[in-house]
Amino acid sequence: MKCPKCKFENPDSAKFCLECGSDFRKIDYNRTNSFNRPESYTPKYLAKKILTSRSSIEGERKYVTVMFVDVANSTSIFENLDPEAVHQIMDDCFKILLDEVHKYEGTINQFRGDGVMAIFGAPLAHEDHAQRACHAALGIKKTLKDYSEEIEKKHNIRFDVRIGMNTGLVVVGSIGDDLRMDYTADGDTTNLASRIESNAKPGTILISSNTYRLVGRLFQIQYLGKINVKGKEQALDIYELIDEKIYKPRIGLERQIYSEMVGRENEIDSIELQLKRVIKGEGSVINIIGEAGIGKSRLLAEFKDQDLIKKVMLLEGKAISIGKNLSFYPIIDILKQWALIKEEDEKTTAFNKLETAVMDLHPKEANEIVPFIATLMGMKLTGKYAERVGGIEGEALENLIFKNFRELLIQATKLQPLVIIIEDLHWADLSSIGFLESIFRLAEGHRILFINAIRPTYEKTGDRIIKMLKEDLKAHYIEIELTPLDDRSSETLINNMLKIKGLSRIVIDQVVKRADGNPYFIEEVVRSFIDEGVVVVKDGFFKATSKINALVIPQTINDVLMARIDRLDEKTKNLITITAVIGRSFFYRILTDIFF
Numbered sequence: 001m002k003c004p005k006c007k008f009e010n011p012d013s014a015k016f017c018l019e020c021g022s023d024f025r026k027i028d029y030n031r032t033n034s035f036n037r038p039e040s041y042t043p044k045y046l047a048k049k050i051l052t053s054r055s056s057i058e059g060e061r062k063y064v065t066v067m068f069v070d071v072a073n074s075t076s077i078f079e080n081l082d083p084e085a086v087h088q089i090m091d092d093c094f095k096i097l098l099d100e101v102h103k104y105e106g107t108i109n110q111f112r113g114d115g116v117m118a119i120f121g122a123p124l125a126h127e128d129h130a131q132r133a134c135h136a137a138l139g140i141k142k143t144l145k146d147y148s149e150e151i152e153k154k155h156n157i158r159f160d161v162r163i164g165m166n167t168g169l170v171v172v173g174s175i176g177d178d179l180r181m182d183y184t185a186d187g188d189t190t191n192l193a194s195r196i197e198s199n200a201k202p203g204t205i206l207i208s209s210n211t212y213r214l215v216g217r218l219f220q221i222q223y224l225g226k227i228n229v230k231g232k233e234q235a236l237d238i239y240e241l242i243d244e245k246i247y248k249p250r251i252g253l254e255r256q257i258y259s260e261m262v263g264r265e266n267e268i269d270s271i272e273l274q275l276k277r278v279i280k281g282e283g284s285v286i287n288i289i290g291e292a293g294i295g296k297s298r299l300l301a302e303f304k305d306q307d308l309i310k311k312v313m314l315l316e317g318k319a320i321s322i323g324k325n326l327s328f329y330p331i332i333d334i335l336k337q338w339a340l341i342k343e344e345d346e347k348t349t350a351f352n353k354l355e356t357a358v359m360d361l362h363p364k365e366a367n368e369i370v371p372f373i374a375t376l377m378g379m380k381l382t383g384k385y386a387e388r389v390g391g392i393e394g395e396a397l398e399n400l401i402f403k404n405f406r407e408l409l410i411q412a413t414k415l416q417p418l419v420i421i422i423e424d425l426h427w428a429d430l431s432s433i434g435f436l437e438s439i440f441r442l443a444e445g446h447r448i449l450f451i452n453a454i455r456p457t458y459e460k461t462g463d464r465i466i467k468m469l470k471e472d473l474k475a476h477y478i479e480i481e482l483t484p485l486d487d488r489s490s491e492t493l494i495n496n497m498l499k500i501k502g503l504s505r506i507v508i509d510q511v512v513k514r515a516d517g518n519p520y521f522i523e524e525v526v527r528s529f530i531d532e533g534v535v536v537v538k539d540g541f542f543k544a545t546s547k548i549n550a551l552v553i554p555q556t557i558n559d560v561l562m563a564r565i566d567r568l569d570e571k572t573k574n575l576i577t578i579t580a581v582i583g584r585s586f587f588y589r590i591l592t593d594i595f596f
Helices: 044-052 075-080 083-103 130-155 189-198 207-214 265-280 296-304 307-311 329-338 346-363 365-378 385-391 396-416 432-444 462-472 487-498 505-515 519-531 554-568 569-582 588-595
Strands: 061-071 108-112 116-122 161-175 183-185 205-208 219-227 236-244 283-291 312-320 420-421 450-455 477-481 535-538 541-544
Touching: 044 283, 061 075, 061 083, 061 130, 061 189, 061 519, 083 108, 083 116, 083 130, 083 207, 083 505, 116 130, 130 205, 130 207, 130 236, 161 189, 161 207, 189 205, 205 207, 207 219, 207 236, 236 554, 265 283, 265 296, 265 307, 265 420, 265 450, 283 296, 283 432, 283 462, 296 420, 296 450, 307 365, 312 329, 329 365, 346 365, 346 396, 346 477, 396 420, 396 432, 420 569, 432 450, 432 462, 450 462, 462 477, 487 505, 487 519, 505 519
Parallel strands: 161 205, 283 450, 283 477, 312 420, 420 450
Antiparallel strands: 061 116, 061 161, 108 116, 161 183, 205 236, 219 236, 535 541
8 A cells, every 4th residue: 555645655454654654544545446447437438449349459569659647746745735635636636637538538557656657549549649648648737737726725735747758569468357458568668658757847748759750740849859768878859748739731841742643633623623613603512532541631732722712712620530529520610710710819809700700791690690609619608699598408509500500601602602621521520410411401502512521431420421412412412532543653652752863663662562552651651761761861852871671661651550450340350460461462262261
């Protein structure tokens, strides 16, 4: 038993701490005993996903992001507090940590006396595990800021945490019925995360260079220099995670690589045709369907660069990977862009922008529209607006929100043709999906073009939208399925990005073969060339080094594949595991010999 006051390890039978004399009999340990039982603090939906697929997860090698959170200077700040007070402080702190970690589908792997170890990307794989970990860390920092102020007022102590993160490979061990699980680290993924955390100052979040490579373009991050870490011969680069930032893709311009779009001429022509039709007054809905990295976002970027786009009002929304927990996220995203609301805007400023935008578009109905659109966006209402929605709840409120959002779009189409783009619609929450199914029908009689980017095989979201449009809006529905690039187009893409004369034929063939026509995979392999020093810039041009013959699959690609595999049923995953050992190509009879 660890003493909550001085952290001394006592025998379980001890009634008093053998080091500081604290009276254990005054402490109600039952209140936090639940933290020793993973099944009691893991959300049911997450627990179900883990337990139903644990036999196929056990023994898997997965790239993960490991996070350590620790109360800074806990021994000194707690030494003069009653053990019961310490217990209550840590109990409430743990609840905050749990909420933020589980919000982004991370798992708590270990509780320590004054902190936790969390893992993102295992046992359930996520292609954006590093991003999720960063969002969770920032959420913890923000929430604990208010909590720390309460603790300081009540106990006159400075309560703060420090956070450290690292990304690397682990092997998932056994998973018990109570969700206890073991991990073994390849290299020292976990140990390094712990070392980084111990170097963090109170109130800061430090990340390794491994994590930075995956999130550097998505967050505000400051390079702190190198630090010496126990067990490492060379000093390591360390970064501080500061905050989130709005990221807009730059179409491959980062890290000095760029290519014109390759192999999608027919697809861009098809979208441009619908743009011309909506300008003439005919609405439609386009679904761009394709696997991760196949080029959906790039196709949309090319579309938005067309001269004709200046003749329409263009609005964009995006669902995010944690979107199923965020009601109407892509709808709200669209409204924020339309009203010019920024993330940093104060609540009053954001409301005023929305009110002004509605007044400018539909002054006659503004008093009716504003309160319901503001409610949809989660804004607080006062005065006449609060009176308008007062007492309206449930289905009646939802119907009025839908009615006014629909009226807003119709009014916009009267002034100018409207194009609405929603990316990653497969990640949207079910409320948004039901909402959009009705809104898409506006294409039948109004100057509005909807364009959705969707990954296949998301039954409850993307597949549901596709089915609905094919059955109920067939005359106005266009489907564009993006297929892998052929070998010639893949080679052109590689040459465009690197522009290296005399690049080894063997290397090009290897990249083409491994990428299998996926533009994102090709781009990530090329990026890895730059990151690993396989190619270097000399006199303004890329030049290959002696490392060019060693080709490794970048971690980003591995994450995308693992996340996709994790969505398969257990039997199919087991089949993939076996066939991966056999090789890339094989005869069907080999499978029958193995399984039958």
